[in-house]
Amino acid sequence: MLRPASLQEASDALAAASTSGRTLRIGETLLTDRLNRVLQHEAGDLTCTVEAGIRLSELRAVLAPHGQRLSLDPPGDPTVGACLAASLSGPLRHRFGGPRDLVLGVTLVLGDGTVANAGGTVVKNVAGYDLGKLVCGSRGTLALIARVSLRLHPVQSAAATLVVETGDAAGVAHALLRSQLQPSALDVLHPGRVLVLFEGVEPAVDAQLAAARALVGGAAGDEDAWAESRERQGAALGRLRFAPRDLRNTLSTLREAIVRPAVGVAYVPNRVGGVPPAGVRRLERGLKAAFDPAGALA
Amino acid sequence: MSLPPDLIGELETQVGPEHVIVEPEQLRVYDCDGLTGWRATPSAVVLPASTGEVQGVLRACSRASVPWVARGAGTGLSGGALPVAEGIVIALTRMDAILEVDLGSQRVVVQPGVTNLDVTRAVEADGFFYAPDPSSQQVCTIGGNVAENSGGAHCLKNGFTVNHVTGLTLVLPDGEAVELGGRSLDADGPDLLGVVVGSEGTLGIVTEITLRVLRTPEAVTTMLAAFHSLDAAGSACSRVISSGITPAAIEMMDRLTIEAAEQAFRPGYPEGAGSVLLVELDGVTAQVEHDARAVEALCRELGAFDVRVAQDAEERRLLWLGRKGAFPAMGRISPDYYVQDGVVPRTRLPEVLRRIEELSAERGLRVGNVFHAGDGNLHPLVLYDAAAGETERAKDLADAILEACLDAGGSLTGEHGIGVDKVCAMPGMFSERDLEVFTRLRAVFDPAGLANPGKVLPTPRLCGEVPGPFRLHPLERMGVAERF
Numbered sequence: 001m002l003r004p005a006s007l008q009e010a011s012d013a014l015a016a017a018s019t020s021g022r023t024l025r026i027g028e029t030l031l032t033d034r035l036n037r038v039l040q041h042e043a044g045d046l047t048c049t050v051e052a053g054i055r056l057s058e059l060r061a062v063l064a065p066h067g068q069r070l071s072l073d074p075p076g077d078p079t080v081g082a083c084l085a086a087s088l089s090g091p092l093r094h095r096f097g098g099p100r101d102l103v104l105g106v107t108l109v110l111g112d113g114t115v116a117n118a119g120g121t122v123v124k125n126v127a128g129y130d131l132g133k134l135v136c137g138s139r140g141t142l143a144l145i146a147r148v149s150l151r152l153h154p155v156q157s158a159a160a161t162l163v164v165e166t167g168d169a170a171g172v173a174h175a176l177l178r179s180q181l182q183p184s185a186l187d188v189l190h191p192g193r194v195l196v197l198f199e200g201v202e203p204a205v206d207a208q209l210a211a212a213r214a215l216v217g218g219a220a221g222d223e224d225a226w227a228e229s230r231e232r233q234g235a236a237l238g239r240l241r242f243a244p245r246d247l248r249n250t251l252s253t254l255r256e257a258i259v260r261p262a263v264g265v266a267y268v269p270n271r272v273g274g275v276p277p278a279g280v281r282r283l284e285r286g287l288k289a290a291f292d293p294a295g296a297l298a
Numbered sequence: 299m300s301l302p303p304d305l306i307g308e309l310e311t312q313v314g315p316e317h318v319i320v321e322p323e324q325l326r327v328y329d330c331d332g333l334t335g336w337r338a339t340p341s342a343v344v345l346p347a348s349t350g351e352v353q354g355v356l357r358a359c360s361r362a363s364v365p366w367v368a369r370g371a372g373t374g375l376s377g378g379a380l381p382v383a384e385g386i387v388i389a390l391t392r393m394d395a396i397l398e399v400d401l402g403s404q405r406v407v408v409q410p411g412v413t414n415l416d417v418t419r420a421v422e423a424d425g426f427f428y429a430p431d432p433s434s435q436q437v438c439t440i441g442g443n444v445a446e447n448s449g450g451a452h453c454l455k456n457g458f459t460v461n462h463v464t465g466l467t468l469v470l471p472d473g474e475a476v477e478l479g480g481r482s483l484d485a486d487g488p489d490l491l492g493v494v495v496g497s498e499g500t501l502g503i504v505t506e507i508t509l510r511v512l513r514t515p516e517a518v519t520t521m522l523a524a525f526h527s528l529d530a531a532g533s534a535c536s537r538v539i540s541s542g543i544t545p546a547a548i549e550m551m552d553r554l555t556i557e558a559a560e561q562a563f564r565p566g567y568p569e570g571a572g573s574v575l576l577v578e579l580d581g582v583t584a585q586v587e588h589d590a591r592a593v594e595a596l597c598r599e600l601g602a603f604d605v606r607v608a609q610d611a612e613e614r615r616l617l618w619l620g621r622k623g624a625f626p627a628m629g630r631i632s633p634d635y636y637v638q639d640g641v642v643p644r645t646r647l648p649e650v651l652r653r654i655e656e657l658s659a660e661r662g663l664r665v666g667n668v669f670h671a672g673d674g675n676l677h678p679l680v681l682y683d684a685a686a687g688e689t690e691r692a693k694d695l696a697d698a699i700l701e702a703c704l705d706a707g708g709s710l711t712g713e714h715g716i717g718v719d720k721v722c723a724m725p726g727m728f729s730e731r732d733l734e735v736f737t738r739l740r741a742v743f744d745p746a747g748l749a750n751p752g753k754v755l756p757t758p759r760l761c762g763e764v765p766g767p768f769r770l771h772p773l774e775r776m777g778v779a780e781r782f
Contacts (some may be wrong), residue, residue, distance in 0.1 A: 023714075045540075047643070087484055100489050101461050114734075116731055117737035120709045122709050122712075124713065126447045129497060130492055130493050133492025134492065135489075136489040138488040141488075156540030177513075180514070183583055201585060204678075207583070239486075244402065263483045274486055275479055280477070283490055287739070290741065291735075
């Protein structure tokens with residue numbers, strides 16, 4: 001088991017594996033737990049740069065005293081690198097996007113040991129190819145994600161949860177999405193429940209909660225409801241995609257699921273098959289050959 | 299004019315003879331984009347009308363090994379659509395259909411030649427809008443926006459083009475069409491869509507684009523704060539952001555651009571202002587009202603001597619008038635100007651603005667600053683007179699400003715793209731190894747190198763054999779990361 005503690009060691013490990021024909025699997029035979037420092041947190045810029053082996057809980061502890069957060073709340077306590085590699089997100093995905101929307105720049109160690117930077121540390125930047133997005137969802141097959149620069153958000157002073165028990169979750173979700181309310185999260189805990197999170201200053205949170213109740217009913221809930229949503233998402237084996245307008249039909253085919261209606265994603269108990277289109281597979285094979293020519297990454 | 303003899307005939311078969319241009323006078327229409335200092339006349343221009351025709355054209359180019367440049371409205375500011383003389387231009391302007399408005403999914407499916415503003419026009423009656431708003435939005439096309447990952451004043455809160463594209467049909471340089479993403483987000487596998495958006499037409503041609511549209515906010519408040527100095531406005535901007543407020547937009551103008559705007563459009567900005575900050579807040583009413591009070595208080599605390607709040611749509615239009623007309627207004631006070639697009643961390647704005655002032659004084663050329671302050675994206679306008687032989691000096695000054703941005707840990711470009719304009723500056727931001735990895739990625743999509751050659755990545759032919767002055771990665775400069 002390899003546990004590099006620096007870019008140099010990570011690069012050496014992958015270069016050696018490439019030369020010797022060995023295959024490493026990130027998270028199993030190649031661990032990033034020693035690459036876990038916060039390299040920079042510029043509070044005034046709402047950005048930070050971390051080594052990708054840092055866990056979300058560790059990063060949260062660094063950011064919280066500054067009233068800031070990384071708006072990623074997937075189940076469990078994965079590393080930042082895992083969030084990117086597996087495209088992990090939680091309820092906050094609704095408003096703040098997934099890892100690909102929050103990454104500003106990366107330092108990668110390609111399968112052949114090459115170290116490459118892309119993007120930067122500023123919030124707006126179109127120079128060069130956006131490899132930080134490319135590796136999102138790549139499941140560690142192209143490169144070890146070594147460092148990540150991230151966009152942060154301010155923690156709002158107030159928050160409130162609305163829980164709507166309903167036999168028509170699709171109707172409730174669509175009514176909320178069609179309104180001018182701006183929830184931070186909107187989950188369907190199928191069957192039977194819709195959760196809505198409002199964040200902001202207290203009067204605005206109160207006003208949104210009242211307006212939402214007038215629109216779809218429901219009662220105030222708390223953090224436990226979100227914990228349940230995350231837990232059930234974490235236990236799900238499959239991720240199903242659908243066009244948001246097909247929410248009702250999608251729900252009618254599922255026994256249980258955690259659903260993000262605006263994202264068009266349902267986390268379901270069973271594995272979901274599906275092979276990407278031939279053209280996509282061809283590009284993925286090409287990228288693998290270009291970034292990891294010896295197949296050092298499983 | 300050295301196309302293989304059969305190619306024109308084949309292109310005519312693909313798109314119809316009336317949609318292939320070879321007349322020299324007509325070709326000249328396509329010889330530059332918004333960066334008019336660079337020109338090249340293509341050997342032919344083709345105007346395909348469908349994904350199938352684009353595939354046919356690219357297959358023909360691939361067989362004949364002829365390079366091509368895709369083009370939308372030609373409003374780009376980095377020469378991304380500059381033709382190659384020995385190749386063809388593929389103009390997507392005929393592909394201007396809105397294919398589907400799917401409000402149930404909050405998506406709109408368009409062809410690449412649809413203008414940015416037409417997306418909003420298609421959904422605004424139903425209470426939706428398309429968020430990215432480059433200042434050329436009346437004419438620039440979605441295809442071009444996808445190529446450049448276009449931003450705009452209101453991207454501060456809502457994100458850039460890449461955050462609003464959920465699906466693409468991409469025709470690869472060999473003619474194969476690939477579907478990326480769809481109406482849902484978070485497709486499995488590497489985020490190919492995320493790397494194609496912003497790739498400046500070097501990975502293929504997008505022929506169908508699925509966009510996310512957003513619900514029109516309940517409340518909008520626009521305010522203008524006038525300061526005596528640029529420094530004070532810069533500090534106010536930093537403070538607003540770090541206080542936890544996310545405005546829809548924060549724009550800044552300096553004395554020179556205010557004066558130019560007053561001469562041209564008379565927006566009636568406060569007299570004696572050394573700079574103005576234009577702040578727009580949107581969202582739910584109670585939040586907007588709270589934030590507006592907080593922003594006003596912060597601005598006054600940091601030296602704003604006048605704060606105006608637009609009471610209605612007409613007043614909002616007037617406040618924006620000077621900002622939106624700032625570039626054309628510059629034409630009134632200077633025969634020529636050159637726009638830069640560097641980015642700096644927001645907290646470094648005041649010091650970089652001071653540095654630009656020093657550089658301007660050193661080189662004896664005026665620089666106007668009008669920019670997206672909220673995300674640190676500068677648009678310094680270097681004023682010069684080409685007829686007086688000032689072009690070289692202007693270019694030098696612009697380069698020095700970009701260096702100052704990189705020294706502050708920023709980027710060469712926030713929204714205009716690298717194109718041909720900044721291609722030789724790339725080694726200042728990326729190492730040779732970074733660039734080599736970019737080259738690998740490009741070759742996966744375009745092994746023959748026919749897609750928009752000479753853009754984005756420096757070549758010895760364009761930039762000479764000697765690499766530019768490489769600057770350390772921002773983290774290395776801070777001493778928190780080792781060179782590698």
